[in-house]
Amino acid sequence: MSKILIRGAKVLGHDPQDVLIDGETIAEVGTGLTAESAEVVEAEGKVLLPGLVDLHTHLREPGREDSETVLTGTRAAASGGFTAVFAMANTFPVADTAGVVEQVYRLGRDHGYCDVQPIGAVTVGLEGRKLAELGAMHESAAGVTVFSDDGKCVHDAVIMRRALEYVKAFGGVVAQHAQEPRLTEGAEMNEGVVSAELGLGGWPAVAEESIIARDVLLAEHVGSRVHICHLSTAGSVEIVRWAKSRGIDVTAEVTPHHLLLTDELVRTYNPVYKVNPPLRTERDVLALREALADGTIDIVATDHAPHPHEDKDCEWAAAAMGMVGLETALSVVQETMVDTGLLTWAGVAERMSAKPAEIGGADGHGRPVSAGEPANLTLVDTAYRGSVDPAGFASRSRNTPYEGRELPGRVTHTWLRGKATLVDGKLT
Template structure:
């Protein structure tokens, strides 16, 4: 990719929209102004994108930005930069901060930090229960009515295990078209668990995390969602059994959606034989059979989206013995490459399918109206350009995220994001951070 910069109008030449035939795309005033071959525009900045695939800006429904309270692990600024480098133009910031994002004041703080940063659209996720304690509902209505306009609520990191409380949450969010995103983990079945319960855990002598601990909660919650007629989203689905439950629920007309992480599409519990804590994650890495079931479910639409569950940690929280290590992996800057490797190169998805599962569907679930839009004239210019022929080796110390806990370190992956446009503004060019969207852009705080 080569580019020449002359102004705020951009002419992207010969990109392959959704993997199709090469064409030109003109971006003016933050929107797609024209699409077609042989375009020209006086004074435009020109980007030669021959051979590159043009996608709508990616949307992540599940990101941990850690701020406020854990700025030693990540900040809204660094996490947003990582998102931009990964091709994302919007992320949903999970509520397990310190203080927890369980009030209008905290979600507005996160929202304003995102707007001030300007790299991506940061959408706060509100907690379902006060302090993630699972005892009483948080201020769901106040968060929905706040400037942040929260529509996704989750205690992610903890399960809303009380069935009555979960029912009340599902009923409450109906009033403002919200969705409860459940971390499906029956706590009594996973107390002290260290990895997936199976043959590998038996050999290693680590307490197992049974698949049924996830599946039991999903089964309960799809029935609750169907009973009250509300929207349910299943976070980081990880087992073949969970796939079958979601497939059954959708067949019954229950309004349930589900996500899978890139690491659950590629890695298995065999990685844990190394005892490297970088592979310790919640839910745990599962079996090869589960991985294949997840890929097939993403391909056939049973699983709606890919979400990163980007979970950065300080080095000291991961560079320790397995039992003491924190759970979680970084994922924003590797997500699209892993999806290309596991889904596109295997023939399970084409680039239009990737756009649906990493942009349009997560934007719809999160009710982000101006993201995930079709690449047609008049739509906001949230754009991602990826070089599908590129190959790169993951080196965590070169990433924008503060987290160094990538499970793909040292691994060669295909495809590389070379440009990201957020509302027509290039945040990434030639694979490097360019500049955040200026504070004078309409719709942002000065």
């Protein structure tokens, strides 16, 4: 592989430096670097970050290739600056066996736009009644260490305890979709003033908070790791903060859309705003931002949930829940966290690269931008500001809540182990 010299980039937002890539590795970081026959990327004014890592992506393959495939999903990931994604298990068939997770893992390796690490289901068929083949999935070629029934909650406390005990043996983690099902029957949006005015079924915050409270106590009792998916309420923040103060091994994620959007948007009845967990109040949004800034919430994860046009272009009650997010995640984080002064770019790298790689065990990802490290990198034009046009998305689906919205930042280059997957904003 040829050498690449990234010239004058602000590494993690700091003073400009040059970064020399040689093959799959960062060879040198400094000022005034030169390299014979190297391809030069002029990066003055741009920010260079470690390649982003998403711990919560729905790639839909196998079974729902009409909404996304591993190929289109990883192309979307590369467009958004991601070099690794963790693929959720709610496929058809469900990724609850070694065979299915190995299929997803090999599809990711074949396509090459980013690394794909499958997440295994906690229970057979996501039905919540019987543990899936956790050990077999871990011992498979995919080496699964993260398990989740995302889309459904592991609501049975006994099953959740057994899962935590099982994964403890090999250092795995259970990622919980916190939703008490009996409290959310018929729920369509956040329970509050807006749901009352619109006459839509309310989704109470306590449905999320009660499961989180139970699971952190189970994790403490077992001495295992639990991860909270798409945390969305101010009350959930306080529970996680309390658990961490007790030394409980809990981590949590927040989505970009929960950092920016509120339930007031549901007044439009536009199904693009229908998501699980639902958009919450302005108070919740502000609490989530503060928690991400102070480290109570560990990471940003997209919950990229593609749907075909017909599943969203319908009446609110019939619409599927979910939003695409890989290609807009970094822009939303810049808007809500960096441009507001809540995070530096180094803080973004910690929460969107280093920490998700650590939680999921993504080898070679989330590493510092320094000599000897794998050349998984993302270059961002932070001065850019433009309107979101889903027609240009690499994802197969277009269900974005940001269409026509002006957002800052644009990923111009992505490198996966020294190989460019995105150049000047275009996929290679």
